Amino acid sequence: MGTYLERVIPHVFGKRVEKILQFEGGQSNPTYYFMDDKNNQFVLRKKPSGQLLPSAHAVEREYRVIKALAKTDVPVPPVYHLCTDHAVIGTPFYVMKYLQGRILTDIALPQCSPSERTAIYQELISVLARIHNVGLAGVGLADFGPAGNYYERQIGRWTKQYEGSKTKEIPEMDKLIKWLPNNIPTQKETTLVHGDFRLGNVMFHPTEPKIIAVLDWELSTLGHPYSDLSYLCLPYHTPAIATIPGFGNINLEKLGIPVESKIIELYCKLRSLPKISNWNYFIAFSLFRGAGIFQGIAKRAELGNASSANAKAIGAATALYAARGWEKAIQSDPFIQTQELFPFSPKFAPLRKKLLEFMDEHVYPNEETYAKQHNALPTRWAIPPIMEELKIKAKEAGLWNLWLPGVSGLTNLDYAPLCEIMGRSFIAPEIFNCSAPDTGNMEVLHRYGSPEQKEKYLKPLLEGKIRSAFCMTEPEVASSDASNIQTSIVRTDKGYLINGRKWWSSGAGDPRCSIFVLMGKTNPKAPAHLRQSMILVERDTPGVKILRTLSVFGYDDAPHGHSEIVFENVLVPLENMILGEGRGFEIAQGRLGPGRIHHCMRTIGTAERCLELMVRRIHQRRTFGKLIAEHGTIMQDVARSRMEIDQARLLVYRAAHAMDTMGNIVARDQIAMIKAVVPQMALKVIDRAIQAHGGAGVSSDFTLAYAYAGIRTLRLADGPDEVHERTVAQLEYQKQFSKL
Numbered sequence: 001m002g003t004y005l006e007r008v009i010p011h012v013f014g015k016r017v018e019k020i021l022q023f024e025g026g027q028s029n030p031t032y033y034f035m036d037d038k039n040n041q042f043v044l045r046k047k048p049s050g051q052l053l054p055s056a057h058a059v060e061r062e063y064r065v066i067k068a069l070a071k072t073d074v075p076v077p078p079v080y081h082l083c084t085d086h087a088v089i090g091t092p093f094y095v096m097k098y099l100q101g102r103i104l105t106d107i108a109l110p111q112c113s114p115s116e117r118t119a120i121y122q123e124l125i126s127v128l129a130r131i132h133n134v135g136l137a138g139v140g141l142a143d144f145g146p147a148g149n150y151y152e153r154q155i156g157r158w159t160k161q162y163e164g165s166k167t168k169e170i171p172e173m174d175k176l177i178k179w180l181p182n183n184i185p186t187q188k189e190t191t192l193v194h195g196d197f198r199l200g201n202v203m204f205h206p207t208e209p210k211i212i213a214v215l216d217w218e219l220s221t222l223g224h225p226y227s228d229l230s231y232l233c234l235p236y237h238t239p240a241i242a243t244i245p246g247f248g249n250i251n252l253e254k255l256g257i258p259v260e261s262k263i264i265e266l267y268c269k270l271r272s273l274p275k276i277s278n279w280n281y282f283i284a285f286s287l288f289r290g291a292g293i294f295q296g297i298a299k300r301a302e303l304g305n306a307s308s309a310n311a312k313a314i315g316a317a318t319a320l321y322a323a324r325g326w327e328k329a330i331q332s333d334p335f336i337q338t339q340e341l342f343p344f345s346p347k348f349a350p351l352r353k354k355l356l357e358f359m360d361e362h363v364y365p366n367e368e369t370y371a372k373q374h375n376a377l378p379t380r381w382a383i384p385p386i387m388e389e390l391k392i393k394a395k396e397a398g399l400w401n402l403w404l405p406g407v408s409g410l411t412n413l414d415y416a417p418l419c420e421i422m423g424r425s426f427i428a429p430e431i432f433n434c435s436a437p438d439t440g441n442m443e444v445l446h447r448y449g450s451p452e453q454k455e456k457y458l459k460p461l462l463e464g465k466i467r468s469a470f471c472m473t474e475p476e477v478a479s480s481d482a483s484n485i486q487t488s489i490v491r492t493d494k495g496y497l498i499n500g501r502k503w504w505s506s507g508a509g510d511p512r513c514s515i516f517v518l519m520g521k522t523n524p525k526a527p528a529h530l531r532q533s534m535i536l537v538e539r540d541t542p543g544v545k546i547l548r549t550l551s552v553f554g555y556d557d558a559p560h561g562h563s564e565i566v567f568e569n570v571l572v573p574l575e576n577m578i579l580g581e582g583r584g585f586e587i588a589q590g591r592l593g594p595g596r597i598h599h600c601m602r603t604i605g606t607a608e609r610c611l612e613l614m615v616r617r618i619h620q621r622r623t624f625g626k627l628i629a630e631h632g633t634i635m636q637d638v639a640r641s642r643m644e645i646d647q648a649r650l651l652v653y654r655a656a657h658a659m660d661t662m663g664n665i666v667a668r669d670q671i672a673m674i675k676a677v678v679p680q681m682a683l684k685v686i687d688r689a690i691q692a693h694g695g696a697g698v699s700s701d702f703t704l705a706y707a708y709a710g711i712r713t714l715r716l717a718d719g720p721d722e723v724h725e726r727t728v729a730q731l732e733y734q735k736q737f738s739k740l
């Protein structure tokens with residue numbers, strides 16, 4: 001080798017290799033220290049001998065990237081030469097300068113003071129951010145790996161690697177292999193990634209908390225930058241096993257080691273990122289990849305060519321990493337567990353993914369835009385332009401009218417989690433044409449409308465061109481009992497003549513609302529359940545007068561609104577009658593089944609969002625020496641909220657499934673149950689969130705007060721709790737009596 005080096009790098013190398021030592025650790029590419037006859041010191045990295053998996057141990061790539069980075073602010077060792085000729089030492093290798101510094105292998109940094117530890121971790125993040133900020137084209141690395149699809153490639157690669165080196169069955173690995181590729185977050189940028197960025201792979205200045213070289217670029221490529229960051233953060237999620245680092249239960253604050261959220265915060269600051277969404281996915285992947293790496297080491301240990309004595313013990317960590325990875329996957333998407341309990345259709349999963357992405361990309365970021373535009377409009381009863389823009393986008397994305405099984409091909413069960421996702425944002429349901437009362441009214445027209453009624457009203461409603469209102473409740477009578485409804489509908493030669501007064505007609509304030517579904521009496525003398533009918537009334541019909549908008553705890557709900565409307569000698573064509581005279585109750589049943597369950601699904605989404613807001617807030621403020629999140633009573637509030645949301649959700653899914661499999665009539669006890677349970681549950685959750693926010697919770701700076709007001713009405717709208725509980729009790733009596 002001496003002769004060879006003398007020939008290829010005469011400017012730095014003398015004549016002979018005087019001393020050669022192998023570095024400890026380095027599981028993959030054996031690394032050596034050597035000195036020449038002039039006391040020049042070098043490091044050599046080579047491929048391991050023996051049979052290798054293809055694409056692994058590419059020292060040629062390492063050499064290329066280190067050389068390219070010499071021109072950047074990323075600290076790297078000077079590299080001198082790459083030898084691809086197997087004849088020299090049996091495998092390809094490269095030579096770089098030996099640097100004197102500190103390799104700090106123990107992540108707890110026992111030799112350092114707390115302030116040094118903080119500085120060291122901050123430097124680590126700063127260098128990682130610099131790696132990810134490298135302009136690829138400028139340093140000739142634009143083709144260092146394929147652009148995009150990083151996680152697809154990585155999951156494929158590590159799956160193959162894992163399966164190629166499998167020594168035993170690990171069920172969690174199989175689950176991750178199935179779940180990870182179907183849930184990859186959209187990749188927004190491609191950067192250089194190191195692939196093994198950790199404390200032990202950088203060299204610090206001998207005395208200062210400053211990195212002088214990033215080492216071991218074997219796994220570097222172009223890819224998703226969060227893969228490096230999440231890998232670096234793995235010790236926050238694992239205990240120490242053999243030589244694999246893990247913080248376990250170490251008190252990081254006391255040691256001066258930044259907690260994971262601080263690491264992410266600093267990284268985002270250095271890279272001008274607003275935040276990192278779905279962090280748990282990235283951690284799940286990193287644990288999966290870690291398991292894949294360990295499995296490779298275990299296999300090599302079996303074959304006898306691993307370069308570490310610890311290889312066997314490290315191999316045993318595979319199962320633990322896989323288990324933690326699966327746990328993180330569940331935390332990334334707790335829905336995984338529910339999904340295993342219910343038979344969702346094959347259409348469901350891809351739609352859910354698409355909807356989640358749409359929410360992230362278009363809905364949440366535009367909530368503020370919507371509010372700002374609304375406030376800037378000359379009247380509160382006009383539509384912020386962003387709404388129609390987002391509707392077009394939702395249509396294009398195929399996320400339109402998902403609520404209607406006949407149109408979307410989804411089951412009620414499929415729709416439940418999708419509707420929940422929409423319920424997380426006050427603007428979302430309308431964006432997807434899935435909002436009340438339109439869905440209920442469309443349901444009526446879809447099920448019971450004549451072909452002409454469908455053409456004239458259902459079509460534009462389904463296209464999102466017009467909106468509608470449902471006019472049943474009346475100020476003069478207790479409308480919980482629909483048989484009390486007094487509005488008269490009289491058949492004449494010219495059409496039906498309508499007289500009456502309605503209130504709480506939601507959506508009637510919307511300038512696009514052009515059609516009302518009205519309930520009234522056609523035959524006061526018929527048996528109670530045959531007296532009422534439903535008829536279509538165009539808003540502009542003479543005699544229709546919108547008197548005022550009712551407020552909900554002071555909110556006007558503009559531009560939607562809940563109106564009080566007088567119908568004075570309103571004449572509508574005979575063909576506007578739906579299904580036939582006296583069929584109003586029958587239609588109401590058909591309308592309210594799906595409509596009620598949709599309210600419940602959305603309400604679960606609202607509760608989830610409020611719990612999220614609560615958890616975020618209590619981790620930002622401190623009282624009496626600790627985070628609010630650390631006080632026992634607050635923890636109990638969070639725990640109860642989680643338990644109650646999950647209970648209610650299961651009940652909703654069960655009801656949705658019952659509707660799909662047994663029909664709305666048989667499922668009516670379950671629909672009644674959820675209609676009473678869900679709003680009550682959500683109110684408790686929101687109330688706790690308000691409490692944890694302190695004064696801010698009841699202000700308009702947060703959405704909690706508005707959410708509370710909105711959900712409180714659901715204990716009344718579509719029937720008060722007591723009416724649904726009455727149904728549950730009556731059905732319970734029937735069940736019990738049938739046993740006697």
Ligand SMILES: Cc1cc2nc3c(=O)[nH]c(=O)nc-3n(C[C@H](O)[C@H](O)[C@H](O)COP(=O)(O)OP(=O)(O)OC[C@H]3O[C@@H](n4cnc5c(N)ncnc54)[C@H](O)[C@@H]3O)c2cc1C
Pocket residue numbers: 437469470471472473474477478479480481503504505506507552562713716717718719720722723726
């Ligand atoms: C924000 C909002 C939006 C609404 N949107 C619409 C809409 O779009 N279209 C529409 O037609 N209506 C709508 N409503 C009206 C709603 O459906 C009614 O308010 C509800 O059905 C109750 O009728 P009521 O107000 O006449 O109360 P009442 O019938 O007077 O009942 C008052 C109370 O009596 C009690 N009660 C009633 N029955 C029983 C019983 N069997 N056992 C024990 N206690 C009982 C309950 O506590 C009930 O809240 C909306 C209401 C609100 C608040």
